[in-house]
Amino acid sequence: MSENLLEMRGIHKRFGGVHALRGVSFAVAHGEIHGLVGENGAGKSTLMKVLAGAYTADEGEMSINGNMMRQTSTHAMREHGIAVIYQELAQAPHLTVAENVFLGRLPKTRIRTIDWKKLNSDASAVISRIGFRLDPRARVADLSVAQRQIVEIAKAISQNAKLVVLDEPSAVLADSELQSLFAMMRKLSSEQGVSFIYISHRLNEVFDICHNVTVLRDGAVIDTQPIEAVTPQDLIRKMVGRELSEVYPKRTGALGNVVLSVKGLNRRGVLSDISFDLRAGEIVGLCGLAGSGRTEVLRAIAGADALDGGQIELFGHEVSIRSPRQARALGIGFLSEDRKVDGLFLDQSVSFNVTIGDLKTIGGPSALQLRSESALAQTYVQRLRIKTPSVKAHVRNLSGGNQQKCAIARQLNAGTKVFLIDEPTRGVDVGARRDIYEVLLEVLRSPDRAIVMVSSELPEILGMCDRILVMKEGQLSAELSREAASEEIIMQHATRH
Missing domain, CATH: 3.40.50.300 (P-loop containing nucleotide triphosphate hydrolases)
Structure with missing residues (x-):
């Protein structure tokens, strides 16, 4: 043999x-x-x-x-x-x-x-x-x-x-x-x-x-x-084919005022007493073992799952969010971990996917101006360095990283202020991850935007986030600064009894 x-x-x-x-x-x-x-x-x-x-x-x-x-x-x-x-x-x-x-x-x-x-x-x-x-x-x-x-x-x-x-x-x-x-x-x-x-x-x-x-x-x-x-x-x-000694881009700039505040969020059997603030220009990471409630926190804030109690404040004002549509209208955007199912129209063009979140900028659905749609999409293609043959190409044919850029571009075009991003680099190859991280920093260039990010990859959490919230069994187990956190410390809080 x-x-x-x-x-x-x-x-x-x-x-x-x-x-x-x-x-x-x-x-x-x-x-x-x-x-x-x-x-x-x-x-x-x-x-x-x-x-x-x-x-x-x-x-x-x-x-x-x-x-x-x-x-x-x-x-x-x-x-x-x-x-x-x-x-x-x-x-x-x-x-x-x-x-x-x-x-x-x-x-x-x-x-x-x-x-x-x-x-x-x-x-x-x-x-x-x-x-x-x-x-x-x-x-x-x-x-x-x-x-x-x-x-x-x-x-x-x-x-x-x-x-x-x-x-x-x-x-x-x-x-x-x-x-x-x-x-x-x-x-x-x-x-x-x-x-x-x-x-x-x-x-x-x-x-x-x-x-x-x-x-x-x-x-x-x-x-x-x-x-x-x-x-x-x-x-x-x-x-x-090159060194990636700095996978995670350097962060600059001071944080601003609180843009999102969640207090005592509860969902029976899923979430218990979730409270944290998010400041302008900040990336807060949510991590923990599978089933710890990471994604459920994002879904609750985005109105995808009903809450049994708690309060959400946006720019200092209490808001009631009962559906994703209401969240979007308030400037809260949720990017699901399964972008192919929940985040994109795979058989539609890049321009369609980028602009569908806000048709007013191109004349509205009753007077859709294809030339304006293409021109607007092209600005995001250039701004976020989306690799595509043209804005007419179907999103299905793009790489995972460029699909994710299209999903983020739609949120930017829709005027999203608070980005809730679940597994931003899932299915994205090593070389393209730096591009996604650069795009996340592009999101924060506006003085009133902020990001809550869920990731299963602790190096990504440590490399990108200003603060880290550790989840365990539907509760917040710890809040750590970027400087005080390590993979070992995070796992201790995620698994301790």
Whole structure:
């Protein structure tokens, strides 16, 4: 048996004039967890689609277990034990969990009807095997995104996959679910020799789970190293082709008056006695473990969730906010962590997304002036350095970082004063994060704007926020200045009993 389960040698792939893969050579050993990192557009997805058989390489060769692959259709690669779990899940939402896990392989009775008892029992067994719990009879349409990804992982394992590709799983999995996933990966790799390719923008995860890591940049392999031989700074430099010694831009300017004051916010079973002030020019960070109530604080202030008690003051005046529409009218804007679902019109243009928050500036909906819309959008494209072929391009086709810039541009155009931003850099590659941070500082250039930011990444909280509020079980556990905070101190307050 070959030492390497997978070997890809000299892979080239072109799309018209774009040379997406430039002689990529890539190998994964039996039982290895191999990290694959790079900026958006580096070629990671293209390489994985070649591996999955969705694309045919223009040049190069690939072998599985030492056997040269002459045909690389998706069916052929599945037959050879390759399972690729993409961020955009391909499922049958109207079917049950069990039916999706064993789709195309449903067990039959003697009279050739579906053996529902065995189907549900087998699905429960494989889900338990990977360390999760799901009702096999639940409809996939009724599951969360995280639960739907678990279904895909269970499906791959049920097919006795030899190599499983996980593309940004932490974009939808909570911390506890991610740790369960890692435990499953370690168990399968060590006990059964299953190999994994792990793709993530979160380098701490790569260092936590991977044995080796490969860096792609501009369609070429820059380096492959054992994980213990590199540092996060090494990977960042290789990914972006330059030093990022200052990931977080320097802050200047004094803070102004209080623009937002929340006092004693309560939501039964969710939030208890949440009180804090937010000053003009300030970024306040909300952090804590998954389920601590971070996002719920933002949703409560934005009117997305009803409160059972408490008071909100805006610029010194008490306000009643019963809906997101009322919040927007008052100048409070909420940017959800799932911008693709809640924050953007993906199949509309950049100009539509930027200007839809305030049509008065371009003539209103009854007299929409497309030329004015395009001109206004172009000012934000230039101001926030949004990378797009034109303002007519669909937002769906932009990178995650540029989609986030469009969402922020809409809030700026709508006159938002208080920005409530949940996971500002989720799904954004390392090189583009600096751009998002610069945009957040652009938001604060107006003397009466301020930001409350939720992030799961403590370096981001420490690097960007003036003050840090630590959440635990729906309550504020601590308030820390930027100077007094550290990752260790924050975790102590987030977990202490």
